Amino acid sequence: xxxxxxxxxxxxxxxxxxxxxxxxxxxxxxxxxxxxxxxxxxxxxxxxxxxxxxxxxxxxxxxxxxxxxxxxxxxxxxxxxxxxxxxxxxxxxxxxxxxxxxxxxxxxxxxxxxxxxxxxxxxxxxxxxxxxxxxxxxxxxxxxxxxxxxxxxxxxxxxxxxxxxxxxxxxxxxxxxxxxxxxxxxxxxxxxxxxxxxxxxxxxxxxxxxxxxxxxxxxxxxxxxxxxxxxxxxxxxxxxxxxxxxx
Amino acid sequence: xxxxxxxxxxxxxxxxxxxxxxxxxxxxxxxxxxxxxxxxxxxxxxxxxxxxxxxxxxxxxxxxxxxxxxxxxxxxxxxxxxxxxxxxxxxxxxxxxxxxxxxxxxxxxxxxxxxxxxxxxxxxxxxxxxxxxxxxxxxxxxxxxxxxxxxxxxxxxxxxxxxxxxxxxxxxxxxxxxxxxxxxxxxxxxxxxxxxxxxxxxxxxxxxxxxxxxxxxxxxxxxxxxxxxxxxxxxxxxxxxxxxxxxxxxxxxxxxxxxxxxxxxxxxxxxxxxxxxxxxxxxxxxxxxxxxxxxxxxxxxxxx
Numbered sequence: 257x258x259x260x261x262x263x264x265x266x267x268x269x270x271x272x273x274x275x276x277x278x279x280x281x282x283x284x285x286x287x288x289x290x291x292x293x294x295x296x297x298x299x300x301x302x303x304x305x306x307x308x309x310x311x312x313x314x315x316x317x318x319x320x321x322x323x324x325x326x327x328x329x330x331x332x333x334x335x336x337x338x339x340x341x342x343x344x345x346x347x348x349x350x351x352x353x354x355x356x357x358x359x360x361x362x363x364x365x366x367x368x369x370x371x372x373x374x375x376x377x378x379x380x381x382x383x384x385x386x387x388x389x390x391x392x393x394x395x396x397x398x399x400x401x402x403x404x405x406x407x408x409x410x411x412x413x414x415x416x417x418x419x420x421x422x423x424x425x426x427x428x429x430x431x432x433x434x435x436x437x438x439x440x441x442x443x444x445x446x447x448x449x450x451x452x453x454x455x456x457x458x459x460x461x462x463x464x465x466x467x468x469x470x471x472x473x474x475x476x477x478x479x480x481x482x483x484x485x486x487x488x489x490x491x492x493x494x495x496x497x498x499x500x501x502x503x
Numbered sequence: 504x505x506x507x508x509x510x511x512x513x514x515x516x517x518x519x520x521x522x523x524x525x526x527x528x529x530x531x532x533x534x535x536x537x538x539x540x541x542x543x544x545x546x547x548x549x550x551x552x553x554x555x556x557x558x559x560x561x562x563x564x565x566x567x568x569x570x571x572x573x574x575x576x577x578x579x580x581x582x583x584x585x586x587x588x589x590x591x592x593x594x595x596x597x598x599x600x601x602x603x604x605x606x607x608x609x610x611x612x613x614x615x616x617x618x619x620x621x622x623x624x625x626x627x628x629x630x631x632x633x634x635x636x637x638x639x640x641x642x643x644x645x646x647x648x649x650x651x652x653x654x655x656x657x658x659x660x661x662x663x664x665x666x667x668x669x670x671x672x673x674x675x676x677x678x679x680x681x682x683x684x685x686x687x688x689x690x691x692x693x694x695x696x697x698x699x700x701x702x703x704x705x706x707x708x709x710x711x712x713x714x715x716x717x718x719x720x721x722x723x724x725x726x727x728x729x730x731x732x733x734x735x736x737x738x739x740x741x742x743x744x745x746x747x748x749x750x751x752x753x754x755x756x757x758x759x760x761x762x763x764x765x766x767x768x769x770x771x772x773x774x775x776x777x778x779x780x781x782x783x784x785x786x787x788x789x790x791x792x793x794x795x796x797x798x799x800x801x802x803x804x805x806x807x
Contacts, residue, residue: 306682306685325686325687326687328686328687330683332682342735343734343736344735351683354676355688387734
């Protein structure tokens with residue numbers, strides 16, 4: 257359970273998050289939606305303790321963040337990774353074990369085998385000896401999901417995981433994330449694409465600096481709320497939340 | 504023409520044989536050889552993390568910033584190690600402070616801080632009125648390594664290798680994905696300053712061998728060479744150390760045989776090794792890249 261109370265965060269001198277409160281129950285798959293500059297990534301970073309918060313309170317499973325951060329797997333935006341780093345696919349995934357290891361400890365044989373099994377789940381085991389720049393965007397993102405699975409956490413935070421990847425990779429990833437959520441894992445995804453909101457998410461956090469609406473996609477992504485969040489930039493918005501046009 | 508050529512060859516062979524026997528004969532040369540090998544290892548290993556973190560300029564800065572500390576240590580009559588580490592670290596902290604507390608970008612703050620430290624260092628040394636010391640500090644004089652310096656280099660090597668071994672996991676993830684590292688609670692900034700400390704120590708250890716001005720080459724050139732040859736960080740560390748050792752030993756030979764400053768000869772050898780890797784590396788080399796691109800283009804044309 258993630259509880260956020262009266263959260264204010266400023267980022268580089270401007271207020272990015274204003275007075276946001278919500279509670280995410282265990283096992284939910286939640287999308288964080290909103291226009292560019294709405295503070296979606298900042299919210300995720302605040303939840304990870306990566307940016308200082310001005311006011312408010314964040315607790316996860318009723319504990320302060322510091323006690324639980326090793327139980328959160330984070331999948332960063334793809335563009336912040338140096339893909340030319342001298343590392344293979346499998347070694348990248350093995351890194352998922354690091355948060356569970358104490359100082360001076362190396363991943364064990366079992367942990368490496370577990371990493372390989374996670375790589376099989378994302379259908380990337382064949383390419384395990386490749387250097388990571390030799391993969392397509394979708395394959396790279398699947399490798400990072402495998403790394404998160406290797407960490408075997410109770411919480412997954414993903415920042416724009418589906419940007420610039422192929423449809424097959426996206427479908428496989430969302431299927432695996434649904435599996436995780438049915439196993440009681442809580443998942444937050446910063447998401448850009450407004451199609452398929454209903455089939456992807458249990459809940460939606462609709463954000464534009466302030467919290468516009470929070471709840472099931474059908475109740476949250478209404479025309480009224482969406483216009484409010486996107487300042488009328490959405491040309492067409494069907495209430496089903498299953499189809500949309502450019503904004 | 505032929506005889507001149509073979510005559511030259513004979514001279515070169517003589518020089519190599521002389522060098523070989525001189526190693527057994529002269530203690531100063533043994534010390535030089537050992538120091539060079541250790542400096543190759545130290546700089547090769549630290550250099551890998553420097554280039555992977557995009558901190559080559561920082562390496563240059565810290566190596567120059569060591570100068571005032573070295574000069575002050577001479578003035579006060581203490582081991583140069585202490586003074587060098589202090590001014591090196593102060594500069595690293597100063598760069599970080601300007602970075603985080605103004606709109607100045609990091610390359611600019613690095614430029615400001617290290618030229619300042621270097622300038623202060625030169626003034627100190629001028630006050631010492633010893634231009635030969637300055638020359639050796641700047642360009643290295645591996646043939647005059649005293650026993651105390653050899654031991655210091657050994658200590659630095661042990662510390663560097665031990666810390667890199669112990670914190671390999673942390674160094675790997677903070678270099679590759681600092682956001683994930685911070686998200687699970689690693690103290691990124693502490694690790695940065697740990698690396699800066701190791702960098703400063705490596706610089707001091709390399710003073711005698713390559714000199715302040717060229718330390719950066721020992722840090723980044725062997726590491727960059729290794730980077731072109733492998734896709735695994737652990738292998739890159741060994742390759743980089745290996746390239747560092749080969750450069751140091753061959754450079755030492757030329758320095759000894761032709762009476763040249765050791766720093767420049769070592770760096771020229773390292774650069775030639777880099778050029779070979781740049782051209783001929785099987786995966787990342789210039790030549791094979793061109794051939795592969797051409798092959799793909801031809802295949803594409805033929806498929807049409």
